[in-house]
Structures are given as structure tokens and as C-alpha cells.
Amino acid sequence: MKPLFYRLILITSGCVLAGCNRTFVVPETVDSSVSASGPVSFNTHIQPILSENCYHCHGPDSGTREPEKEPLRLDREKYAFENRADGKPVIVKGDAGASLLVRLLKSKDPDEMMPPPKSHKELTPDQIAMIERWVDQGAIYEEHWSFIPPKRPEIPSSEAAINPVDTEHHVTGTANMRCVQLSRFL
Numbered sequence: 345m346k347p348l349f350y351r352l353i354l355i356t357s358g359c360v361l362a363g364c365n366r367t368f369v370v371p372e373t374v375d376s377s378v379s380a381s382g383p384v385s386f387n388t389h390i391q392p393i394l395s396e397n398c399y400h401c402h403g404p405d406s407g408t409r410e411p412e413k414e415p416l417r418l419d420r421e422k423y424a425f426e427n428r429a430d431g432k433p434v435i436v437k438g439d440a441g442a443s444l445l446v447r448l449l450k451s452k453d454p455d456e457m458m459p460p461p462k463s464h465k466e467l468t469p470d471q472i473a474m475i476e477r478w479v480d481q482g483a484i485y486e487e488h489w490s491f492i493p494p495k496r497p498e499i500p501s502s503e504a505a506i507n508p509v510d511t512e513h514h515v516t517g518t519a520n521m522r523c524v525q526l527s528r529f530l
């Protein structure tokens with residue numbers, strides 16, 4: 345028998361023992377939910393709600409913008425905090441209780457509630473609570489996601505990982521890399 349053949353068997357079985365036959369699973373890192381006390385992100389949590397329920401009348405299209413007399417825009421930071429006819433902005437940074445926008449979202453009066461009943465749009469209590477928290481946290485409009493430099497997610501070391509499943513992903517990943525490196529010598 346050729347020595348190369350023995351080397352092949354040795355390396356292959358080594359790889360199998362080291363766990364090469366396992367599938368490498370990339371852990372889920374994108375999480376659109378937010379814990380009750382965590383920071384609320386405009387781009388992830390707020391923009392989709394406003395875009396779906398408000399931008400038709402308070403967004404970029406000047407043809408459908410409301411109210412006619414004093415159109416309100418919520419899609420751009422520079423307009424969202426402008427003083428209105430009553431001398432106050434509809435969003436008071438850091439104070440949901442003083443923000444007309446939050447009051448109208450919670451209103452049950454069909455003459456003032458937002459979105460208006462005729463739009464057939466309705467926010468869930470969770471979505472209203474999310475907007476309230478965003479205002480309380482300072483109503484920060486983030487830049488569009490494409491201008492935000494990407495952040496590298498932290499990779500837990502196998503010693504530090506508390507979750508045994510995470511540890512396994514990384515250990516298995518390392519084993520797979522070694523096998524790929526070994527197979528290059530064949």
C-alpha cells in the first residue's frame with residue numbers, strides 16, 4: 345500500500361473524530377425585538393411603524409401631506425421637532441407625556457386620534473409603547489443605515505461562553521478549519 349493512502353485514512357478519521365462531519369451553524373445575530381429596558385432604535389423599531397402608518401400623510405410626498413393648513417413631516421429629524429402653530433413641537437425629546445404625538449396615538453377620540461379612522465390604519469399597544477419609550481429615550485433619529493459604519497459583533501471565546509451551544513459552534517468551527525488546512529497537504 346502507498347504511504348499516501350495511510351496518511352489519507354489517518355487524516356480523514358482524525359477529522360471525523362474532531363467533529364468535521366458536523367454541520368457548522370452560524371448563530372442567529374439579528375434580533376429585531378428589544379427588551380423592556382433596552383434602547384429603542386429609530387431605524388429598526390420606529391421607522392417601520394411610522395412608514396407603514398403615518399408617512400402617507402406626514403412623509404416625503406407633499407401631494408398627500410396633512411394637515412393641509414400646516415403640513416407635518418415625521419420622516420426627517422429637522423421637521424419632526426419644528427414648533428407648530430401652538431408654539432410646541434409634536435415630539436418633546438425625552439418627555440413622552442408632554443408630546444402631542446404620543447397623546448394622539450393613545451387617544452380614543454375619533455376626531456383627533458392618529459392614525460385617523462378613515463386611514464384604516466391602527467397601531468398595536470406594543471407599537472405605541474415602543475414609540476413612547478423611543479420619545480422618553482430622547483427621540484433619536486439615526487442616520488440612514490447605509491451611512492452607519494458596520495460594527496463587528498463580539499465573538500465569545502470558548503472559555504467565556506456561558507451557553508454550551510455557542511461554545512459548540514465555535515469549537516466545531518475551529519475543528520472544521522483545521523480539517524480544511526490538513527486536507528491541503530494531501
Ligand code: HEC
Pocket residue numbers: 394397398399400401402410411412416428429434444445448449455456458459460462463465467
Ligand atoms: C390619512 C392621513 C393621516 C395619517 C395616515 C396620519 N395622520 Fe396625523 N394628521 C392627519 C390630519 C388630517 C391631521 C390634522 C388633524 C386636525 O387638525 O384635527 C393630523 C395631525 C397630526 C398631528 C398633530 C399635528 C399638529 O400640529 O396639531 C400629529 C402629531 C399626527 N398627526 C401624528 C400622526 C402619526 C404619528 C401618525 C401615524 C401613526 C399619523 N399622524 C397618521 C392625517 C393623518
